[in-house]
Each structure stands twice: as structure tokens, then as C-alpha cells.
Amino acid sequence: MPEFEDENLSGSRFHRVDLSGAHFRDVNLYRVVMRGVELGDADISGDITGLTLNGVDVAPLVDAELDRRDPDRAQMRPADATGFRAAYDxxxxxxxxxVARARRLDPALLHESVDDEWSFVETLRHLVFVTDSWVRRAILGEPAPWHPLALPWDTMPEYPGVPWDRDARPSLDAVLDLVRDRRATVRTVLGGLTEESLAADTAAPDGPGWPPPRSFPVRECLLILLNEEYQHRLYAERDLAVLETR
Structure with a gap:
């Protein structure tokens, strides 16, 4: 079967094309229009901010259902500084x-991938990268805050000084030490957060890296942190359920 990787197919037109059984990963589907589609037994997950099916905008319906299933999910959209502190707690x-669930497994399983997703340890390494990027670099202004074990997302462009070691196999405890250190930094930032500082913009950090050297709303940086932490824990729980059967 054909494979498309790092291809720009924007603006393409598909007529009478069989995509049954196709797999899409890390794809940009903004403003995609589909007509005469036969869709059944499909599984779609990702950042879906607008989706109209047969004339119905279903994105708000999906959000409402996810909030119903997990009432705590709404706390990941806090309105004030107190709400951000509660969400992080x-x-x-x-x-x-x-983590307690993961510790009950053979440590070797914590380096195993499920369906080509990150392993449990890699997931924690990615969250170190998120905190380094959006809190230490964007909010605190550290130009190059990344620990060597911090793991960016797979399709990130290369930036000088940003680590990208997919072959590292640190122990769970070694990575948890990093996680605890980053959490302490976040708690310090949130502890000093006021309504004024939450509404402010960051100063542009020096030097290349991620995020780009420009200003961002502090609220946006912290919402990204909450979303990454929340979603990746769900992914980790999903994959731990598979690993527990091995």
C-alpha cells in the first residue's frame, strides 16, 4: 500500500478513492470538505475545534459529552488564578x-509502545519538555531550559539546542525526579499568579527554540500546560490498560 510521509497534499482533490482501512497520524485536516462520504466504524481523536456532520456542528456536542464523562475536565478551562491552581492540583x-498503576508493571513494559504511541516513560519525558518550553522558556524567559531527556513531539522542526533523543531509556524514577522538579517550578509560578499577571503577555525569550522567540499571553501558556498534562494522562491510562494484558 502507498505511504505518504512529510508530504504536502493541501488543496488535493480525491474522487472515487478507496480509503477504507487507511491510517492518518499527525495530519492537518483544517478546512477539509468531504461530500458523498461513506463513514462507518471510524476512530478519530485529536484537536477537533470545528466539525460539521450532515449540517450539524458536532464539536460542541463532543465537548459536552466528554465533560459529562469526566466532570473534572471542565476544570482544565479555568477562568482565574485560583482556578489554575486548583486544576494543577x-x-x-x-x-x-x-504512576502508582504503572509501577505495578514490569519496568521493561514502561518503555514499550502501544500502537506506535509513546511509551509511558516517553510520555513523562514529553511533559518535561512541555513545562520547560511553556513555563520555563515562555513565562520565565529562560532561553534554553530543556533537560537532555526532554522529548519534543515527533514532527517538531529541529531547533538548535533542543534535545531530541528517542533512543534514551532512563528509568522511571530518573524521569519522575525530573517531573517533580518541573512541578515545583509550576507550583511556584502558580503560587505567585495574580489576575493581573494572568492577563499579561510574556516577554519574548532570547534565541531560537520552542516556543518561537515572541510574546504569548500567559493564560495561553498555562492552558497549553494543563491540556498537555490532562490529555497525555488519558493516553497513558489507555495504553497501560493494554500493557497490563501483556
Whole structure:
């Protein structure tokens, strides 16, 4: 079967094309229009901010259902500084439960991928990268805050000084030490957060890296942190359920 990787197919037109059984990963589907589609037994997950099916905008319906299934999910959209602190406290408690679940497995399984997703240890390494990028670099202004074990997302462009070691196999405890250190930094930032500082913009960090050297709303940086922590814990729980059967 043909494979398309790092291809720009924007603006392409597909007529009478059989895509049954196709797999899409890390794809940009903004403003895609589909007509005469036969869709059944499909599984779609990702950042879906607008989706109209047969004339119905279903994205708000999906959001409402996800909030119903997990009432704590709404806390990941806090309105004020107190809400951000409460949301992060909740995430820490939930991650502690997930880590306790992971510890019951053979440590070797924590380096195994499920369906080509990150392993459990790689997931934690990615969250170190998120904190380094959006808190230490974007909010605190550190030009190159990344630990060598911090793991960017797979399709990130290369930036000088940003680590990208997919072959590293650190122990769970070694990575958890990093996670605890980053959490302490986040708690310090959130502890000093006021409504004024939450509404402010960051100063552009020096030098190349991620995020780009420009200003961002502080609120946006912290929302990205909450979303990454929340979503990747769900992914980790999903994959741990598979690993528990091995």
C-alpha cells in the first residue's frame, strides 16, 4: 500500500478513492470538505475545534459529552488564578494515581509502545519538555531550559539546542525526579499568579527554540500546560490498560 510521509497534499482533490482501512497520524485536516462520504466504524481523536456532520456542528456536542464523562475536565478551562491552581492540583493527584498503576508493571513494559504511541516513560519525558518550553522558556524567559531527556513531539522542526533523543531509556524514577522538579517550578509560578499577571503577555525569550522567540499571553501558556498534562494522562491510562494484558 502507498505511504505518504512529510508530504504536502493541501488543496488535493480525491474522487472515487478507496480509503477504507487507511491510517492518518499527525495530519492537518483544517478546512477539509468531504461530500458523498461513506463513514462507518471510524476512530478519530485529536484537536477537533470545528466539525460539521450532515449540517450539524458536532464539536460542541463532543465537548459536552466528554465533560459529562469526566466532570473534572471542565476544570482544565479555568477562568482565574485560583482556578489554575486548583486544576494543577487535580492533575498532580491524578498523575500520582497513574504512576502508582504503572509501577505495578514490569519496568521493561514502561518503555514499550502501544500502537506506535509513546511509551509511558516517553510520555513523562514529553511533559518535561512541555513545562520547560511553556513555563520555563515562555513565562520565565529562560532561553534554553530543556533537560537532555526532554522529548519534543515527533514532527517538531529541529531547533538548535533542543534535545531530541528517542533512543534514551532512563528509568522511571530518573524521569519522575525530573517531573517533580518541573512541578515545583509550576507550583511556584502558580503560587505567585495574580489576575493581573494572568492577563499579561510574556516577554519574548532570547534565541531560537520552542516556543518561537515572541510574546504569548500567559493564560495561553498555562492552558497549553494543563491540556498537555490532562490529555497525555488519558493516553497513558489507555495504553497501560493494554500493557497490563501483556
Amino acid at each position: 487535580l492533575l498532580e493527584r491524578r498523575w500520582d494515581e497513574t
